[in-house]
Amino acid sequence: MQAVTLQGYDKHKRGCSNMSNKKINPRSASAWKDFLCVLPVLVFLAVFTYYPIVKLLQISFTDWNLLNDTWNYVGFKNWVWLFGGSGTKYLWNSLKVTCLYSAGELFITLVGGMVFALIFNRMTKGFSAMRAIVFMPKYVAMSSAAVVFLWIFNKDNGIFNYLLSLVGLPAVDWLGNRHMALISVLMLTGWRCVGYGMMVYLAAMMGIAQDYYEAASLDGANKVQRFFKITLPMLSPTTLFLFVTTFLSSMKVFQSVDILTQGGPYRSTEVFVYNIYRYAMVDFRMDRASTVAIFFFVLLLIVTIATMKVSGGNVTYDS
Amino acid sequence: MRKKIALVMAAVTAATTLAGCSGGGSTGKAGGQSTTAETSAEAGETTGEVDASKYEVTEPITIKWWHALEDQYSDTVQKVVDDFNNSQDLITVEAEYIGSYSKVNEALVAAHAAGTDLPAITVANTSYIAEYGAGGLTEDLTPYIQASDYDVTDFGDGMIKACQYNDKVVSLPFLISTQIMFYNKDMADEMGITIPEKWSDMDAFLDKATQKNADGSTAVYGTIIPGWDQWYFETFYQNNGVKIINDDQVTTDLADEKAVAVAQKIKDWCDKGYTYWTGTGDDASSNMRQNFIDGKAFSVVHTTSLYNTYVDQCDFEVGMSWLPGGDTKDQEIGGCALLIPAKNDQATKNAAWQFMQYLCSKDVNMTWAEGTGYMPTRKSVLDTDEGKAFLEKKPAFQAILDNLDEINPRIQHKAWGQLATIWKNSMAEVMMEGGDVPSAMEQMADEINDVLGDS
Numbered sequence: 094m095q096a097v098t099l100q101g102y103d104k105h106k107r108g109c110s111n112m113s114n115k116k117i118n119p120r121s122a123s124a125w126k127d128f129l130c131v132l133p134v135l136v137f138l139a140v141f142t143y144y145p146i147v148k149l150l151q152i153s154f155t156d157w158n159l160l161n162d163t164w165n166y167v168g169f170k171n172w173v174w175l176f177g178g179s180g181t182k183y184l185w186n187s188l189k190v191t192c193l194y195s196a197g198e199l200f201i202t203l204v205g206g207m208v209f210a211l212i213f214n215r216m217t218k219g220f221s222a223m224r225a226i227v228f229m230p231k232y233v234a235m236s237s238a239a240v241v242f243l244w245i246f247n248k249d250n251g252i253f254n255y256l257l258s259l260v261g262l263p264a265v266d267w268l269g270n271r272h273m274a275l276i277s278v279l280m281l282t283g284w285r286c287v288g289y290g291m292m293v294y295l296a297a298m299m300g301i302a303q304d305y306y307e308a309a310s311l312d313g314a315n316k317v318q319r320f321f322k323i324t325l326p327m328l329s330p331t332t333l334f335l336f337v338t339t340f341l342s343s344m345k346v347f348q349s350v351d352i353l354t355q356g357g358p359y360r361s362t363e364v365f366v367y368n369i370y371r372y373a374m375v376d377f378r379m380d381r382a383s384t385v386a387i388f389f390f391v392l393l394l395i396v397t398i399a400t401m402k403v404s405g406g407n408v409t410y411d412s
Numbered sequence: 413m414r415k416k417i418a419l420v421m422a423a424v425t426a427a428t429t430l431a432g433c434s435g436g437g438s439t440g441k442a443g444g445q446s447t448t449a450e451t452s453a454e455a456g457e458t459t460g461e462v463d464a465s466k467y468e469v470t471e472p473i474t475i476k477w478w479h480a481l482e483d484q485y486s487d488t489v490q491k492v493v494d495d496f497n498n499s500q501d502l503i504t505v506e507a508e509y510i511g512s513y514s515k516v517n518e519a520l521v522a523a524h525a526a527g528t529d530l531p532a533i534t535v536a537n538t539s540y541i542a543e544y545g546a547g548g549l550t551e552d553l554t555p556y557i558q559a560s561d562y563d564v565t566d567f568g569d570g571m572i573k574a575c576q577y578n579d580k581v582v583s584l585p586f587l588i589s590t591q592i593m594f595y596n597k598d599m600a601d602e603m604g605i606t607i608p609e610k611w612s613d614m615d616a617f618l619d620k621a622t623q624k625n626a627d628g629s630t631a632v633y634g635t636i637i638p639g640w641d642q643w644y645f646e647t648f649y650q651n652n653g654v655k656i657i658n659d660d661q662v663t664t665d666l667a668d669e670k671a672v673a674v675a676q677k678i679k680d681w682c683d684k685g686y687t688y689w690t691g692t693g694d695d696a697s698s699n700m701r702q703n704f705i706d707g708k709a710f711s712v713v714h715t716t717s718l719y720n721t722y723v724d725q726c727d728f729e730v731g732m733s734w735l736p737g738g739d740t741k742d743q744e745i746g747g748c749a750l751l752i753p754a755k756n757d758q759a760t761k762n763a764a765w766q767f768m769q770y771l772c773s774k775d776v777n778m779t780w781a782e783g784t785g786y787m788p789t790r791k792s793v794l795d796t797d798e799g800k801a802f803l804e805k806k807p808a809f810q811a812i813l814d815n816l817d818e819i820n821p822r823i824q825h826k827a828w829g830q831l832a833t834i835w836k837n838s839m840a841e842v843m844m845e846g847g848d849v850p851s852a853m854e855q856m857a858d859e860i861n862d863v864l865g866d867s
Contacts, residue, residue, distance in 0.1 A: 158826075159525045160547025179862040249699055269691045271845060357692050359841040374518050376830045377543075 152383035159377035171384040187368040198343040201283040206290020228288035239352035242281045271361035274354050281349050297331035365389050464559040473763045474504040475532035480516050488783050496770050503763045513537035524549045533764040535748040538574045542824030545577020551752040553581045556765045566790050574745045574821035583749035584772045587786040590743045590819050595711035597731035607733035618686035621710040630685035635711040639689045640696045642836045644713050649674050652738035662865045667857030676849045689843035719785025732808040734815050742818050827867035834859050
């Protein structure tokens with residue numbers, strides 16, 4: 094393909110040589126062509142990603158309230174508020190809540206997904222149906238699922254408390270108790286995400302050559318040894334993929350929190366994005382929301398780069 | 413190459429930021445369309461003589477009305493809109509349910525900031541009017557009122573004050589309610605209990621009205637206090653001499669001893685099982701309502717607008733009583749007003765004004781008052797046969813009509829929304845999770861002072 098392209102380009106170059114004495118470097122022309130191919134994407138990113146980030150940074154130095162048409166530059170006032178004012182308390186609170194939520198979702202997706210994948214890694218009709226049942230919640234819209242869970246978690250009329258009452262246990266305030274609310278949100282997340290983790294792991298497991306297992310069996314390795322010495326290392330690229338994608342999506346959780354708890358009770362489920370949303374859409378303080386958003390962006394960037402660096406040396410790509 | 417790209421990106425970022433900063437201290441325009449001042453200038457004068465022709469509807473137009481009236485009101489909404497559409501040829505109104513008042517608030521402010529998809533007319537909870545007025549979201553209705561010779565003095569004084577900002581009418585009272593204590597009248601008659609008029613008599617009342625199980629748990633709560641909206645407990649503080657926002661407009665007295673005493677008293681009731689604090693969750697309101705309907709609460713503090721809902725769902729007689737007062741027995745206006753977003757074009761605003769007059773008319777107001785628990789807003793209607801018939805049908809409303817002068821506008825402050833959120837969350841935390849009331853109030857007041865000072 095490259096030869097054809099260069100051939101065509103050479104013809105074009107010869108044709109043009111009469112008109113101009115300038116010589117066009119084939120590598121440079123190829124680079125321009127490549128650049129033109131990605132230009133639409135770059136324009137899209139520039140308009141919808143990079144420009145908003147720059148704008149966000151700009152707004153963080155203003156006093157813009159969404160209700161007002163005008164704003165003033167206020168220097169580092171919002172940054173001082175975030176790191177030395179009343180915003181600090183809620184910043185660390187949302188950071189703590191987001192980390193807890195993220196750890197929970199990672200645990201459910203990675204460990205839960207792996208466990209389910211091991212259980213359902215059999216190609217029979219019955220297991221196919223069960224896999225489908227576990228995976229199906231992923232396709233239920235989060236908003237719909239959250240509304241149903243709102244009823245399931247209801248303290249007085251919810252099905253969970255009804256089941257608890259059948260075995261003589263007291264009712265639990267699933268969404269109104271600060272110690273239970275985040276767990277309740279994670280229960281909804283787990284219900285939706287564990288099937289996804291399972292499917293990704295299952296697909297990866299099928300890609301592991303059986304030769305490894307046969308050789309290990311011949312050497313006397315038992316099932317546990319085969320899992321830890323073959324399956325787990327071979328799944329490390331998949332684990333890294335799941336870790337990074339789940340981590341990033343969990344850091345951006347919003348919808349389930351918005352519908353189930355609105356960040357409460359007492360901000361015990363106020364994750365980062367909901368914290369930003371509260372400043373922007375409840376208090377209408379776009380200045381403060383932008384400041385927190387920029388901080389969040391930088392934090393995510395650092396954590397993602399660190400994750401990639403740390404995990405880079407521990408992933409086995411050869412299967 | 414990478415270094416070059418990084419340098420270019422950095423330069424662009426810095427340039428954009430610096431370009432923005434070059435205005436240093438000057439103001440910029442964040443919105444898309446014309447400001448209130450511009451539109452008012454376009455339309456004509458805001459004071460003095462008004463050219464009525466500028467506010468007339470001359471061509472057919474379709475306008476949108478955003479409301480927060482739930483499914484149970486849909487038939488009434490449709491009837492009201494149909495009646496208006498059939499009453500004239502030029503304006504077609506399309507009613508659109510947006511959600512709760514807070515959802516309407518979010519959608520409206522977002523549309524205002526974007527300058528697109530604004531409704532011609534919308535409902536707004538009375539607590540938002542000041543913020544909207546300060547931000548220039550609402551159209552100043554003064555020239556419209558003058559051009560139409562519209563009589564705003566017929567509305568209750570408190571109601572029209574609640575619809576003003578900086579002494580300008582920026583909205584009109586639509587569905588107006590106030591805080592009230594609903595109680596189980598059958599239970600009250602049986603137990604010989606009357607609702608106290610004074611805050612200081614609440615201890616004795618709750619002791620008598622609360623019923624306990626053998627194990628000490630509460631079988632019937634004396635009362636339930638809503639925690640999802642500070643509006644419900646706000647007047648407990650005000651009537652006991654607490655200034656929620658001081659005259660300096662940048663500090664609160666919510667940490668002083670009077671405020672702490674009120675909070676401590678409610679906390680004691682909660683600890684004794686006399687009452688429970690609902691919390692701030694989405695289901696808090698329905699849970700509270702259900703407890704009352706099921707006979708698990710002697711009384712609940714709620715809004716008069718739900719009078720019909722309670723009457724329809726309870727199999728006992730529902731009474732209404734004015735909330736116990738302290739030094740004063742003031743209450744506040746709740747419900748919603750109607751406003752016209754200022755960024756609309758003049759033709760849309762003119763059509764919206766016509767529809768607004770219709771929605772606030774005596775007839776439509778009485779339709780709502782009879783079908784719901786919202787109050788009649790017109791003074792003139794109370795002495796008419798229609799008003800008397802209303803009272804005969806809903807005698808419990810006598811408690812409200814006897815105290816009409818005690819119903820005041822909401823506190824108006826630009827940062828009221830932020831203050832309210834901090835207040836209700838802090839109260840919920842200390843009531844439900846426990847903790848030291850004075851230090852919790854101190855911490856809360858610091859936060860509120862920060863918000864007020866920065867608004």
